[in-house]
Amino acid sequence: MRVLGIETSCDETGVGVFDGDRGLLAHAVYSQVEIHAEYGGVVPELASRDHVRKTLPLIRQVLSEAGLPKESIDGVAFTAGPGLIGALLVGTAVGRALAWAWGVPALGVHHMEGHLLAPMLEAPAPAFPFVALLVSGGHTQLVEATAVGRYRLLGESLDDAAGEAFDKTAKILGLPYPGGPALAKLAEHGDPRRYRFPRPMTERPGLDFSFSGLKTFTLNTLQREMARTDDPARTRADIARAFEEAVVDTLVIKCRRALRQCASRRLVVAGGVGANRRLRARMDAMATQEDSEVFYPRPAFCTDNGAMIAYAGWQRLRAGQAEPLAFRPRARWLMEELPPV
Ligand code: KG4
Numbered sequence: 001m002r003v004l005g006i007e008t009s010c011d012e013t014g015v016g017v018f019d020g021d022r023g024l025l026a027h028a029v030y031s032q033v034e035i036h037a038e039y040g041g042v043v044p045e046l047a048s049r050d051h052v053r054k055t056l057p058l059i060r061q062v063l064s065e066a067g068l069p070k071e072s073i074d075g076v077a078f079t080a081g082p083g084l085i086g087a088l089l090v091g092t093a094v095g096r097a098l099a100w101a102w103g104v105p106a107l108g109v110h111h112m113e114g115h116l117l118a119p120m121l122e123a124p125a126p127a128f129p130f131v132a133l134l135v136s137g138g139h140t141q142l143v144e145a146t147a148v149g150r151y152r153l154l155g156e157s158l159d160d161a162a163g164e165a166f167d168k169t170a171k172i173l174g175l176p177y178p179g180g181p182a183l184a185k186l187a188e189h190g191d192p193r194r195y196r197f198p199r200p201m202t203e204r205p206g207l208d209f210s211f212s213g214l215k216t217f218t219l220n221t222l223q224r225e226m227a228r229t230d231d232p233a234r235t236r237a238d239i240a241r242a243f244e245e246a247v248v249d250t251l252v253i254k255c256r257r258a259l260r261q262c263a264s265r266r267l268v269v270a271g272g273v274g275a276n277r278r279l280r281a282r283m284d285a286m287a288t289q290e291d292s293e294v295f296y297p298r299p300a301f302c303t304d305n306g307a308m309i310a311y312a313g314w315q316r317l318r319a320g321q322a323e324p325l326a327f328r329p330r331a332r333w334l335m336e337e338l339p340p341v
Pocket residue numbers: 010135136137138139162163164166167178179180181184271272273274275276277302303304
């Protein structure tokens with residue numbers, strides 16, 4: 001079975017084609033970064049309008065570059081939530097309409113399930129069961145996954161998601177949107193020994209997270225240190241580094257705890273923050289100590305993309321799941337509500 005995947009939940013238009021026999025055949029992402037940059041964050045209405053402009057041309061481009069006639073598509077998967085409702089409506093409407101026109105089944109994919117399954121596009125792919133850390137701009141979750149569609153939430157952020165914390169802290173540091181990658185870049189030049197930031201909620205038991213305090217801690221540190229430093233550039237880099245160390249360390253501590261709690265030796269790390277190099281290095285070191293393995297998508301498939309939606313859709317469409325014509329996107333949607341496959 002060959003599935004076209006469409007992602008439009010936020011500020012990236014993504015398209016991918018996954019084939020059960022041949023694997024990933026094609027994919028492309030168009031990023032709206034330039035549109036939102038002048039506002040310092042995603043403007044939902046602009047995002048929706050740009051998805052309207054880009055989704056069909058991107059599908060056409062991906063199919064034609066890969067030499068895939070539309071008749072060769074056996075099913076269409078589109079991100080149906082969670083995300084920005086206007087943006088989701090575009091992908092849902094386009095995906096549903098194409099499936100109807102082509103006479104093939106359609107399926108609304110849960111965006112976080114897309115992230116969770118993305119490492120399965122790589123070799124070696126993780127086998128079930130595993131513990132997954134999902135770290136994106138909107139979510140930070142630890143999940144025990146025993147099969148496609150069988151997910152148990154172990155812990156999640158009580159306030160800001162990890163990516164959101166990166167983005168907001170980057171803004172505090174005067175970095176341009178999108179903040180996460182910019183902060184990571186600045187932190188490369190920082191000295192990790194100069195400041196030590198708290199590791200929130202690691203002292204007490206449990207697997208929940210809280211990152212909003214770190215943002216305030218960064219702001220206070222910045223204001224205090226900038227007033228007395230004679231090397232502002234270096235101080236900013238050192239503060240960025242201390243923030244990154246704190247987030248990464250916190251995530252690693254909780255992942256170690258989750259692996260032990262689930263008696264698992266397999267960890268999946270996915271979502272935009274999973275592209276962070278220091279996070280990957282620290283997770284790898286922890287996994288080695290725990291005699292475990294970590295699986296990541298390639299960095300381009302950590303951030304939003306259509307390939308993961310095509311893959312997650314294929315997993316469900318091939319099992320006979322499909323959505324009726326009247327299907328609606330959902331801005332909020334719990335992953336645990338998904339039916340098993
Ligand atoms: O998964 P994603 O593309 O979109 C959502 O589903 O939210 O994640 C985007 C998030 C943003 O907050 C972005 O700043 C963050 O991932 N991000 C990073 C890095 N690359 C992307 N954060 C830290 N370091 C990175 N290298």
